[in-house]
Amino acid sequence: MSEQAARKRVRIRHFAQAKASGEKITALTSYDVQTARIFDEAGIDVLLVGDSAANVVLGLDTTLPITVDEIITLAKAVVRGASRALVVADLPFGSYERGPEQALDTAVRFMKETGVAAVKLEGGERSADVIRRIVDAGIPVMGHIGFTPQAEHGLGGHVIQGKGETGRAQLLRDALAVQEAGAFAVVLEMVPAKIAAEVSAQLEIPTIGIGAGAGCDGQILVWTDALGLGSGRVPSFVRAFADARAVFLDAATAYRDAVKDGTFPAASESFSDPTAD
Ligand SMILES: Nc1nc(=O)c2c([nH]1)NC[C@@H]1CN(c3ccc(C(=O)N[C@@H](CCC(=O)O)C(=O)O)cc3)CN21
Ligand SMILES: CC(C)C(=O)C(=O)O
Numbered sequence: 510m511s512e513q514a515a516r517k518r519v520r521i522r523h524f525a526q527a528k529a530s531g532e533k534i535t536a537l538t539s540y541d542v543q544t545a546r547i548f549d550e551a552g553i554d555v556l557l558v559g560d561s562a563a564n565v566v567l568g569l570d571t572t573l574p575i576t577v578d579e580i581i582t583l584a585k586a587v588v589r590g591a592s593r594a595l596v597v598a599d600l601p602f603g604s605y606e607r608g609p610e611q612a613l614d615t616a617v618r619f620m621k622e623t624g625v626a627a628v629k630l631e632g633g634e635r636s637a638d639v640i641r642r643i644v645d646a647g648i649p650v651m652g653h654i655g656f657t658p659q660a661e662h663g664l665g666g667h668v669i670q671g672k673g674e675t676g677r678a679q680l681l682r683d684a685l686a687v688q689e690a691g692a693f694a695v696v697l698e699m700v701p702a703k704i705a706a707e708v709s710a711q712l713e714i715p716t717i718g719i720g721a722g723a724g725c726d727g728q729i730l731v732w733t734d735a736l737g738l739g740s741g742r743v744p745s746f747v748r749a750f751a752d753a754r755a756v757f758l759d760a761a762t763a764y765r766d767a768v769k770d771g772t773f774p775a776a777s778e779s780f781s782d783p784t785a786d
Protein backbone atom coordinates (compact mmCIF):
# COMPACT_ATOMS: atom_id res chain seq x y z
CA MET A 510 0.00 0.00 0.00
CA SER A 511 0.95 3.65 -0.38
CA GLU A 512 4.34 4.79 0.91
CA GLN A 513 3.06 8.35 0.92
CA ALA A 514 0.72 7.29 3.71
CA ALA A 515 3.69 5.50 5.28
CA ARG A 516 3.02 6.54 8.86
CA LYS A 517 -0.76 6.62 8.76
CA ARG A 518 -2.29 3.57 10.34
CA VAL A 519 -3.45 0.90 7.92
CA ARG A 520 -7.20 0.42 8.16
CA ILE A 521 -9.63 -2.10 6.75
CA ARG A 522 -10.84 0.44 4.16
CA HIS A 523 -7.33 0.64 2.70
CA PHE A 524 -7.65 -2.98 1.56
CA ALA A 525 -10.49 -2.11 -0.82
CA GLN A 526 -8.49 0.92 -2.02
CA ALA A 527 -5.40 -1.21 -2.63
CA LYS A 528 -7.45 -3.72 -4.61
CA ALA A 529 -9.01 -0.93 -6.68
CA SER A 530 -5.66 0.72 -7.44
CA GLY A 531 -3.75 -2.51 -8.01
CA GLU A 532 -1.25 -1.68 -5.29
CA LYS A 533 0.11 -4.85 -3.68
CA ILE A 534 -0.56 -5.54 0.00
CA THR A 535 2.44 -6.69 2.04
CA ALA A 536 2.19 -8.97 5.05
CA LEU A 537 4.54 -10.87 7.35
CA THR A 538 3.92 -12.88 10.46
CA SER A 539 5.21 -11.49 13.77
CA TYR A 540 5.14 -12.97 17.25
CA ASP A 541 7.01 -10.44 19.38
CA VAL A 542 7.56 -6.72 19.90
CA GLN A 543 11.06 -6.58 18.35
CA THR A 544 10.10 -7.93 14.93
CA ALA A 545 6.83 -5.97 15.05
CA ARG A 546 8.78 -2.70 15.44
CA ILE A 547 11.16 -3.56 12.59
CA PHE A 548 8.50 -4.78 10.14
CA ASP A 549 6.31 -1.78 10.99
CA GLU A 550 9.23 0.57 10.27
CA ALA A 551 9.82 -1.26 6.97
CA GLY A 552 6.28 -0.40 5.90
CA ILE A 553 4.80 -3.89 5.98
CA ASP A 554 1.03 -3.36 5.86
CA VAL A 555 -0.17 -6.37 7.85
CA LEU A 556 1.44 -8.16 10.78
CA LEU A 557 -0.18 -11.54 11.33
CA VAL A 558 0.18 -13.14 14.73
CA GLY A 559 -0.11 -16.53 13.08
CA ASP A 560 -0.81 -19.83 14.75
CA SER A 561 2.42 -20.73 12.89
CA ALA A 562 3.91 -19.54 16.21
CA ALA A 563 3.24 -23.15 17.23
CA ASN A 564 5.96 -24.23 14.77
CA VAL A 565 8.19 -21.18 14.70
CA VAL A 566 8.17 -20.10 18.36
CA LEU A 567 7.15 -23.21 20.30
CA GLY A 568 8.87 -25.87 18.16
CA LEU A 569 5.75 -27.97 17.59
CA ASP A 570 5.21 -30.09 14.46
CA THR A 571 1.77 -28.72 13.62
CA THR A 572 -0.30 -25.63 14.46
CA LEU A 573 -2.94 -27.71 16.24
CA PRO A 574 -1.77 -27.50 19.88
CA ILE A 575 -1.32 -23.74 20.28
CA THR A 576 -3.94 -22.17 22.55
CA VAL A 577 -5.94 -18.93 22.61
CA ASP A 578 -4.06 -17.83 25.74
CA GLU A 579 -0.69 -18.40 24.04
CA ILE A 580 -1.58 -16.44 20.89
CA ILE A 581 -3.12 -13.65 23.01
CA THR A 582 0.16 -13.18 24.88
CA LEU A 583 2.07 -12.89 21.58
CA ALA A 584 -0.58 -10.65 19.99
CA LYS A 585 -0.33 -8.13 22.85
CA ALA A 586 3.42 -7.85 22.23
CA VAL A 587 2.99 -7.38 18.47
CA VAL A 588 0.34 -4.69 19.01
CA ARG A 589 2.78 -2.80 21.29
CA GLY A 590 5.37 -2.77 18.50
CA ALA A 591 3.14 -1.72 15.61
CA SER A 592 2.24 1.93 15.09
CA ARG A 593 1.29 1.77 11.40
CA ALA A 594 0.68 -1.85 10.45
CA LEU A 595 -2.69 -3.53 10.81
CA VAL A 596 -2.29 -6.36 13.32
CA VAL A 597 -4.32 -9.52 12.72
CA ALA A 598 -4.38 -12.60 14.98
CA ASP A 599 -5.15 -16.19 13.98
CA LEU A 600 -7.97 -17.91 15.85
CA PRO A 601 -6.33 -21.21 16.81
CA PHE A 602 -7.66 -24.69 16.13
CA GLY A 603 -10.50 -25.57 18.52
CA SER A 604 -11.50 -21.99 19.29
CA TYR A 605 -14.20 -21.53 16.60
CA GLU A 606 -15.19 -24.94 15.21
CA ARG A 607 -18.13 -25.39 17.61
CA GLY A 608 -20.03 -22.68 15.79
CA PRO A 609 -20.75 -18.96 15.56
CA GLU A 610 -21.30 -18.41 19.30
CA GLN A 611 -18.01 -20.03 20.33
CA ALA A 612 -16.25 -18.20 17.50
CA LEU A 613 -17.67 -14.84 18.56
CA ASP A 614 -16.65 -15.48 22.19
CA THR A 615 -13.09 -16.16 21.02
CA ALA A 616 -12.97 -13.17 18.68
CA VAL A 617 -14.29 -10.89 21.44
CA ARG A 618 -11.53 -12.11 23.76
CA PHE A 619 -8.92 -11.17 21.15
CA MET A 620 -10.45 -7.71 20.69
CA LYS A 621 -10.76 -7.02 24.43
CA GLU A 622 -7.42 -8.42 25.52
CA THR A 623 -4.95 -7.70 22.70
CA GLY A 624 -5.74 -4.60 20.65
CA VAL A 625 -5.56 -6.41 17.30
CA ALA A 626 -7.68 -4.86 14.55
CA ALA A 627 -8.94 -8.12 13.04
CA VAL A 628 -8.94 -11.88 13.41
CA LYS A 629 -8.24 -14.57 10.83
CA LEU A 630 -9.75 -18.04 10.68
CA GLU A 631 -9.50 -20.99 8.32
CA GLY A 632 -12.13 -22.45 6.01
CA GLY A 633 -14.35 -21.30 3.15
CA GLU A 634 -17.92 -22.56 2.86
CA ARG A 635 -17.53 -24.53 6.09
CA SER A 636 -16.69 -21.36 8.05
CA ALA A 637 -19.08 -18.89 6.39
CA ASP A 638 -21.58 -18.77 9.30
CA VAL A 639 -18.77 -18.21 11.76
CA ILE A 640 -17.29 -15.37 9.70
CA ARG A 641 -20.71 -13.73 9.35
CA ARG A 642 -21.39 -13.84 13.11
CA ILE A 643 -18.03 -12.21 13.98
CA VAL A 644 -18.33 -9.57 11.25
CA ASP A 645 -21.87 -8.74 12.40
CA ALA A 646 -20.42 -7.93 15.82
CA GLY A 647 -18.17 -5.31 14.21
CA ILE A 648 -15.00 -7.38 14.21
CA PRO A 649 -13.14 -7.53 10.88
CA VAL A 650 -12.34 -11.03 9.67
CA MET A 651 -9.65 -12.21 7.26
CA GLY A 652 -10.46 -15.54 5.62
CA HIS A 653 -7.98 -18.32 4.81
CA ILE A 654 -8.67 -20.93 2.13
CA GLY A 655 -6.77 -23.37 -0.05
CA PHE A 656 -4.38 -25.33 2.15
CA THR A 657 -5.55 -24.74 5.71
CA PRO A 658 -2.88 -26.04 8.11
CA GLN A 659 -5.30 -26.64 11.01
CA ALA A 660 -6.96 -29.25 8.77
CA GLU A 661 -3.72 -30.84 7.59
CA HIS A 662 -4.65 -34.30 8.88
CA GLY A 663 -8.01 -34.08 7.13
CA LEU A 664 -6.35 -32.86 3.94
CA GLY A 665 -3.70 -35.59 4.09
CA GLY A 666 -0.59 -33.45 4.57
CA HIS A 667 0.75 -30.31 2.93
CA VAL A 668 -1.29 -30.79 -0.21
CA ILE A 669 -1.77 -28.18 -2.94
CA GLN A 670 -5.46 -27.26 -3.16
CA GLY A 671 -7.59 -26.07 -6.07
CA LYS A 672 -6.21 -28.60 -8.55
CA GLY A 673 -8.35 -30.09 -11.29
CA GLU A 674 -11.87 -29.04 -12.15
CA THR A 675 -13.30 -30.18 -8.79
CA GLY A 676 -10.59 -28.41 -6.81
CA ARG A 677 -10.93 -25.25 -8.85
CA ALA A 678 -14.70 -25.17 -8.41
CA GLN A 679 -14.41 -25.78 -4.65
CA LEU A 680 -11.80 -23.03 -4.25
CA LEU A 681 -14.02 -20.55 -6.11
CA ARG A 682 -17.01 -21.52 -3.95
CA ASP A 683 -14.89 -21.09 -0.82
CA ALA A 684 -13.61 -17.68 -1.94
CA LEU A 685 -17.09 -16.41 -2.75
CA ALA A 686 -18.50 -17.79 0.52
CA VAL A 687 -15.83 -15.98 2.54
CA GLN A 688 -16.47 -12.73 0.66
CA GLU A 689 -20.24 -13.11 0.96
CA ALA A 690 -19.88 -13.70 4.71
CA GLY A 691 -18.24 -10.29 5.04
CA ALA A 692 -14.49 -10.94 5.23
CA PHE A 693 -12.33 -7.93 4.24
CA ALA A 694 -9.56 -10.05 2.69
CA VAL A 695 -8.69 -13.71 2.22
CA VAL A 696 -5.47 -15.69 2.39
CA LEU A 697 -4.95 -18.18 -0.45
CA GLU A 698 -2.44 -20.81 0.64
CA MET A 699 -0.77 -23.34 -1.67
CA VAL A 700 -2.94 -23.15 -4.77
CA PRO A 701 -1.79 -23.10 -8.40
CA ALA A 702 -0.91 -19.58 -9.56
CA LYS A 703 -3.42 -19.65 -12.41
CA ILE A 704 -6.35 -20.53 -10.13
CA ALA A 705 -5.24 -17.96 -7.55
CA ALA A 706 -5.17 -15.26 -10.24
CA GLU A 707 -8.62 -16.30 -11.39
CA VAL A 708 -10.00 -16.16 -7.84
CA SER A 709 -8.33 -12.77 -7.33
CA ALA A 710 -9.96 -11.41 -10.49
CA GLN A 711 -13.39 -12.71 -9.48
CA LEU A 712 -13.35 -11.35 -5.92
CA GLU A 713 -14.03 -7.80 -4.81
CA ILE A 714 -11.97 -8.30 -1.65
CA PRO A 715 -8.18 -8.63 -1.90
CA THR A 716 -6.45 -11.99 -1.88
CA ILE A 717 -3.23 -12.42 0.09
CA GLY A 718 -1.18 -15.26 -1.34
CA ILE A 719 1.28 -17.71 0.21
CA GLY A 720 2.43 -20.28 -2.30
CA ALA A 721 -0.26 -18.92 -4.61
CA GLY A 722 1.70 -17.05 -7.29
CA ALA A 723 2.05 -13.43 -8.33
CA GLY A 724 -1.57 -12.93 -9.37
CA CYS A 725 -2.76 -12.34 -5.80
CA ASP A 726 -3.47 -8.83 -4.51
CA GLY A 727 -0.87 -9.22 -1.78
CA GLN A 728 1.65 -11.65 -0.34
CA ILE A 729 2.38 -13.08 3.09
CA LEU A 730 5.27 -15.15 4.39
CA VAL A 731 6.20 -16.53 7.79
CA TRP A 732 8.87 -14.04 8.90
CA THR A 733 11.50 -16.61 9.85
CA ASP A 734 11.18 -18.09 6.35
CA ALA A 735 11.41 -14.64 4.69
CA LEU A 736 14.51 -13.66 6.68
CA GLY A 737 16.26 -17.02 6.49
CA LEU A 738 16.19 -17.76 10.20
CA GLY A 739 14.87 -21.30 9.98
CA SER A 740 17.17 -24.28 10.12
CA GLY A 741 14.72 -26.98 9.12
CA ARG A 742 12.92 -27.62 5.85
CA VAL A 743 11.19 -24.62 4.39
CA PRO A 744 8.31 -24.82 1.91
CA SER A 745 9.36 -24.48 -1.76
CA PHE A 746 7.28 -21.28 -2.17
CA VAL A 747 9.53 -19.42 0.29
CA ARG A 748 12.19 -16.90 -0.70
CA ALA A 749 14.75 -16.02 1.98
CA PHE A 750 15.48 -12.30 1.67
CA ALA A 751 18.33 -12.52 4.17
CA ASP A 752 20.43 -15.10 5.97
CA ALA A 753 19.40 -14.15 9.50
CA ARG A 754 20.43 -17.57 10.76
CA ALA A 755 24.05 -16.90 9.75
CA VAL A 756 23.93 -13.42 11.35
CA PHE A 757 22.61 -14.86 14.63
CA LEU A 758 25.02 -17.80 14.60
CA ASP A 759 28.05 -15.60 13.88
CA ALA A 760 27.08 -13.11 16.61
CA ALA A 761 26.45 -15.81 19.24
CA THR A 762 29.74 -17.50 18.34
CA ALA A 763 31.68 -14.21 18.50
CA TYR A 764 30.14 -13.45 21.93
CA ARG A 765 31.02 -16.92 23.17
CA ASP A 766 34.62 -16.56 21.96
CA ALA A 767 35.00 -13.08 23.52
CA VAL A 768 33.77 -14.32 26.91
CA LYS A 769 35.98 -17.41 26.78
CA ASP A 770 39.14 -15.46 25.89
CA GLY A 771 38.42 -12.66 28.36
CA THR A 772 38.12 -9.83 25.81
CA PHE A 773 34.50 -9.22 26.81
CA PRO A 774 33.74 -7.15 28.78
CA ALA A 775 36.35 -4.42 28.20
CA ALA A 776 36.95 -1.67 30.77
CA SER A 777 34.54 0.61 28.86
CA GLU A 778 31.91 -2.07 29.23
CA SER A 779 32.45 -2.27 33.00
CA PHE A 780 31.68 0.11 35.91
CA SER A 781 34.33 1.80 37.98
CA ASP A 782 34.12 3.33 41.47
CA PRO A 783 36.26 6.54 41.40
CA THR A 784 36.41 6.60 45.25
CA ALA A 785 38.02 3.15 45.23
CA ASP A 786 40.48 3.72 42.34
N1 LIG B 1 7.82 -21.80 8.95
C1 LIG B 1 6.58 -21.95 8.48
N2 LIG B 1 6.27 -21.53 7.24
C2 LIG B 1 5.01 -21.66 6.74
O1 LIG B 1 4.77 -21.24 5.59
C3 LIG B 1 4.02 -22.26 7.55
C4 LIG B 1 4.37 -22.67 8.86
N3 LIG B 1 5.66 -22.52 9.29
N4 LIG B 1 3.45 -23.21 9.70
C5 LIG B 1 2.06 -23.15 9.36
C6 LIG B 1 1.85 -23.35 7.94
C7 LIG B 1 2.20 -24.72 7.46
N5 LIG B 1 2.64 -24.46 6.11
C8 LIG B 1 3.34 -25.32 5.31
C9 LIG B 1 4.23 -26.20 5.86
C10 LIG B 1 4.97 -27.03 5.06
C11 LIG B 1 4.81 -27.01 3.70
C12 LIG B 1 5.63 -27.94 2.88
O2 LIG B 1 6.51 -28.60 3.35
N6 LIG B 1 5.33 -27.97 1.60
C13 LIG B 1 6.09 -28.69 0.61
C14 LIG B 1 5.19 -29.56 -0.23
C15 LIG B 1 4.41 -30.55 0.54
C16 LIG B 1 5.24 -31.50 1.35
O3 LIG B 1 6.14 -32.11 0.84
O4 LIG B 1 4.91 -31.63 2.58
C17 LIG B 1 6.76 -27.71 -0.32
O5 LIG B 1 7.81 -28.09 -0.87
O6 LIG B 1 6.28 -26.57 -0.46
C18 LIG B 1 3.91 -26.12 3.15
C19 LIG B 1 3.18 -25.26 3.97
C20 LIG B 1 2.56 -23.05 5.82
N7 LIG B 1 2.69 -22.46 7.12
C1 LIG C 1 1.02 -18.47 6.87
C2 LIG C 1 -0.07 -17.61 7.41
C3 LIG C 1 -1.09 -17.28 6.39
C4 LIG C 1 -0.68 -18.21 8.65
O1 LIG C 1 -1.83 -18.54 8.73
C5 LIG C 1 0.20 -18.38 9.83
O2 LIG C 1 1.35 -17.90 9.82
O3 LIG C 1 -0.27 -18.97 10.81
Ligand SMILES: [Mg+2]
Nearest residue numbers: 559560561599
Ligand atom coordinates in the same frame (compact mmCIF):
# COMPACT_ATOMS: atom_id res chain seq x y z
MG1 LIG D 1 -2.25 -19.65 10.49
